[in-house]
Every structure is written in structure tokens, then in C-alpha cells.
Amino acid sequence: MEHFLGYFNLAAAFFVIISMVMMLGRLMGGPTLYDRLLAVNSFGTKTILFLCVFCFVIDRPDGVDIALLYALMNFIATIAVLKFFNYKNLGVSLLQEQMEEDS
């Protein structure tokens, strides 16, 4: 039973890697910036999945901590890149922008 689950997890990690490689195609050839951002976000989600499955394969529970960290960093990175390409600046205050729109 244990051997079966080990091989099953290894196969699952392999299919997640296949999915990551397929997502790289959209990352390289996306027509717009937002396609690339979508591909990066999805790639990050699959990286989290790969880390979680792979630390079951090698039977070391440390990888889940890294996956947890990666989940938070992925979200922050997506939001930061979106804000940068919207305002061409990371230091702009959103409150100030709203006040300018209102006046």
C-alpha cells in the first residue's frame, strides 16, 4: 500500500510538471501582457501543487512550509506587477488617486 501511494504521488508530480511545461508555452507566446501575467499566476499555483506532492514523494514535510510561503508571494507578486503596469509607478498611493478622480 505504501509503495503504491509513493508511485502514485510520483506520477501525480510528473503530470503537474507536464502542466507547468505546457503553461510555459502561453508564457512565451502570449499576445498581450495580461496573458503572460495569467500564465505566471497559474504557473505559481502549479509550483505550489508540485512542492506539496513532491514532499510526499520524498517523505519530508519541510516542503509544505515553502509551498505556504510561495502561495503568499505569488499573490503579492501578481498584484504588484498589475499595479506597476497600471500606474507606471509602485510608489503611488491609491487614496491619492481616488481623490484626484473625485475632484
Add this chain to the structure above:
Amino acid sequence: MISLLLAAASAAEPSAALNIDWLGLLRTALACLSILAGLFFVLAGTLGVLRLPDFYTRLHAAGMTDTLGAELILLGLIIQSGFTQMSLKLLLVAFFLLLTSPTATHAIAYAAHKAGLEPKLGKYKAPSVDGDGS
């Protein structure tokens, strides 16, 4: 399923012939089913991101299926690990993914809409081999 039964039988063979660990078998079967369903959704979402014609449709494929697929795979891993510290960490990962993945998808869609990216309207025409099938 047959390989599962064989594995359970071979694991229980040294003690007694009929002493099959039914709870462990059920747990393994549930975990394998959940992980298989999650892998199906993840691969379908990736194929949709590669194949669909428009940015918003690609966003739909990636956002919907990635959330469900990731949750299903993490659920399968939680069932595998049982009540341990690892399953608590996996539950935290699943919670943060459930919180951040739709938010990021919404943020990308809103930014693209605000930047003036138009969705493709009209009847869908499959990309031809010799033309530029965008």
C-alpha cells in the same frame, strides 16, 4: 482499483489471508480519486489556456479550473496524511489558495478591462492552418 485490492491483499498477507485493512483501503481510494480528479482539472485548465481564442476565455479556463484542481489535489494529500501537523499546514495552503487565487484572477481581469483590452465578439471561427489564427 484492482491494483489497489492487490496492494491491500499483499500488505495484509503475512498476518492473515482475510485481514484486509478496509479503513486504510478506503482512505487510499478516496485520496487517489481526489488527486486524479484534481489532475484532470489542472490539465484541462492548462489545455484551455493554450487553446482558447481570447484573453477572457483563457482567464476563465485558468481561474476556474486551477482553483478547483488545486483544492482537490490538496484535499487528496490531506486525506493521505491523516491527523498530523503536515495536514494542518496543507489545510493552511489550501485556505490561502482559496483566498488568493480568485482575487488574483479578478485583479487581472479588472486591470485588462481598465486598460481597454476588448473581448473577441461574434461567431467563433477556428484558426486555419495557413492563416494567422491569432
